[in-house]
Amino acid sequence: MDVRTAVGAVELANPVLAASGTFGFGPEYDGLVEVRRLGGVAVKGIAPEPWRGNAPPRVWETPSGLLNSIGLQNPGVEAFVAEDLPYLRQQGATVVVNIIGRTREEYAAVARRLDREAGIHALELNISCPNIKEGGIQFGHDPGAAGAVTAAVKGATRLPVWVKLSPNTHDLAGMARAVADAGADAISAINTLVGMAINLDERRPALGGVTGGLSGPAIRPVAVRAVWEVSQAVDIPVVGIGGIQTAADVLEFLMAGASAVMVGTATFSQPGAMAAIIEALPGVLAHYGFDSVAAAIGAAHPGRWTT
Amino acid sequence: MPQFDLPVAERRVPQPEHVELLLEAPALAATLTPGQFAHVWTPGTLRRPISFSRTTPEGWVGLLFRVVGPGTAWLAERRAGDRLDVLAPLGHGFPDPEPGPVLLVGGGVGIPPLFAAAQRWGKTHPVSVILGARSADALVMADDFRALGLHPILTTDDGSVGERGRVSGPVAQWLARQGGGQVMACGPTPMLAAVAQLVGGGRPCWLAYEQRMGCGVGACLACVVPGAGADGRPEWIRVCHDGPVLSSQRLLWPQDA
Numbered sequence: 330m331d332v333r334t335a336v337g338a339v340e341l342a343n344p345v346l347a348a349s350g351t352f353g354f355g356p357e358y359d360g361l362v363e364v365r366r367l368g369g370v371a372v373k374g375i376a377p378e379p380w381r382g383n384a385p386p387r388v389w390e391t392p393s394g395l396l397n398s399i400g401l402q403n404p405g406v407e408a409f410v411a412e413d414l415p416y417l418r419q420q421g422a423t424v425v426v427n428i429i430g431r432t433r434e435e436y437a438a439v440a441r442r443l444d445r446e447a448g449i450h451a452l453e454l455n456i457s458c459p460n461i462k463e464g465g466i467q468f469g470h471d472p473g474a475a476g477a478v479t480a481a482v483k484g485a486t487r488l489p490v491w492v493k494l495s496p497n498t499h500d501l502a503g504m505a506r507a508v509a510d511a512g513a514d515a516i517s518a519i520n521t522l523v524g525m526a527i528n529l530d531e532r533r534p535a536l537g538g539v540t541g542g543l544s545g546p547a548i549r550p551v552a553v554r555a556v557w558e559v560s561q562a563v564d565i566p567v568v569g570i571g572g573i574q575t576a577a578d579v580l581e582f583l584m585a586g587a588s589a590v591m592v593g594t595a596t597f598s599q600p601g602a603m604a605a606i607i608e609a610l611p612g613v614l615a616h617y618g619f620d621s622v623a624a625a626i627g628a629a630h631p632g633r634w635t636t
Numbered sequence: 637m638p639q640f641d642l643p644v645a646e647r648r649v650p651q652p653e654h655v656e657l658l659l660e661a662p663a664l665a666a667t668l669t670p671g672q673f674a675h676v677w678t679p680g681t682l683r684r685p686i687s688f689s690r691t692t693p694e695g696w697v698g699l700l701f702r703v704v705g706p707g708t709a710w711l712a713e714r715r716a717g718d719r720l721d722v723l724a725p726l727g728h729g730f731p732d733p734e735p736g737p738v739l740l741v742g743g744g745v746g747i748p749p750l751f752a753a754a755q756r757w758g759k760t761h762p763v764s765v766i767l768g769a770r771s772a773d774a775l776v777m778a779d780d781f782r783a784l785g786l787h788p789i790l791t792t793d794d795g796s797v798g799e800r801g802r803v804s805g806p807v808a809q810w811l812a813r814q815g816g817g818q819v820m821a822c823g824p825t826p827m828l829a830a831v832a833q834l835v836g837g838g839r840p841c842w843l844a845y846e847q848r849m850g851c852g853v854g855a856c857l858a859c860v861v862p863g864a865g866a867d868g869r870p871e872w873i874r875v876c877h878d879g880p881v882l883s884s885q886r887l888l889w890p891q892d893a
Binding site: 361373382387394399596 | 638639677680681682683707721723847848849850851852853854855856857858859860861872877
């Protein structure tokens with residue numbers, strides 16, 4: 330069974346990557362997850378300077394889901410390059426660096442800085458985090474702004490640029506076309522959905538940041554729909570994200586049009602989730618009549634139905 | 637940190653709404669530091685962080701928790717022979733105390749890790765114990781401390797057992813009586829803040845902290861509390877990875893943050 334795949338020029342040994350924000354920079358899961366066995370690792374979002382993030386509490390469990398309001402706390406690009414990147418390089422991981430900024434120039438500055446570093450395979454432009462009040466988020470709703478920041482980053486690096494889209498928009502296909510037209514090499518979909526919970530005991534919002542991003546199996550159908558729509562709106566590859574827990578879930582995203590997937594929230598409950606998915610994937614593909622990951626990509630698209 | 641699949645050896649109900657599961661885990665029992673915790677799988681999207689309450693001569697480890705939601709309700713239904721999926725030992729526990737008197741202060745469901753500390757250091761140090769809870773039926777492990785030959789001072793908010801009031805009164809008396817010594821505490825954050833303020837900067841004060849937790853291993857940055865960095869500037873401390881036991885000197889309290 331051939332489980333290799335590619336996201337544009339980035340070749341992956343298998344289609345399962347760790348999703349940004351859920352996996353730190355890799356060493357946190359040392360002893361529990363072998364990063365070189367993953368399709369790749371998308372690290373925590375990196376800004377030009379350290380960001381402090383939001384006030385705690387920062388997580389809250391919901392039915393089949395998880396609300397978070399981390400607020401993109403990160404050590405800044407220089408600390409990332411000096412302290413965190415060497416581990417991933419040493420491990421031989423396929424590394425996708427998620428980048429964040431408050432302005433177009435900040436995104437481009439991070440991209441420019443990372444362009445000089447070995448061991449990075451792609452950048453993932455995060456224009457979709459619901460947990461920051463200024464900057465980044467506005468790029469996630471306005472096709473013009475999204476295209477402009479994509480073009481600015483493309484102009485600052487030779488690395489492939491993936492753009493991570495928000496489901497919190499009424500025109501996902503329009504957003505996808507805007508970043509594709511601006512030169513994006515791939516689209517990751519989706520980031521979290523905006524949500525909220527109340528702590529009944531304390532009579533206040535459950536999260537310090539008041540609202541948060543919903544992840545986990547609760548959002549999987551929303552993510553499948555997004556991948557379906559985006560993969561038919563543009564010709565660049567799509568990386569599917571949202572509530573994946575099993576190899577069958579991966580196949581669902583592949584058939585909806587994803588070339589690879591990211592697993593996030595599932596790792597919190599079961600650190601071995603990604604390894605288990607990778608191990609089970611060949612059997613699941615065979616069970617549904619596929620001889621490779623490549624054969625499954627977009628298999629459910631109109632015109633490819635087998636009935 | 638390894639992942640274990642551990643059989644439940646015994647289930648105890650020390651108080652209403654409180655359950656202690658004793659797990660057969662000789663390898664884990666041999667390496668535990670009091671104050672370290674287990675991240676225990678429950679149905680749903682997050683595990684539950686629970687501090688170890690004790691080790692036993694049979695090689696068992698204890699997890700004592702209060703039933704507060706669906707996750708802990710599921711855990712409370714486990715019986716002898718059931719198995720638990722546990723990440724452990726996680727975090728940093730209490731450091732070996734310096735020679736001299738040690739005060740253990742536990743509040744409510746924060747009491748268990750201090751019993752583990754009493755087991756570890758009760759024979760090598762003169763140990764005093766102050767336990768608080770909102771009422772008698774939330775005050776756990778007092779008999780366990782007595783079985784070690786210790787004489788815990790008890791306080792409850794409603795006076796249903798021990799002195800009426802908070803732990804701060806007896807803590808202040810102990811500090812006034814002892815010239816030196818060191819303090820280990822675990823309980824609600826306002827209690828920890830009060831203890832830290834009473835102890836001040838003159839003696840070691842170690843606090844086992846609680847915060848809503850995600851991954852449990854330092855990756856997701858959910859369980860942060862405000863602290864002071866090396867240069868004195870505010871920084872977030874990860875309870876799961878840098879704690880849960882932290883020096884009171886590293887923490888900033890809400891009024892300072």
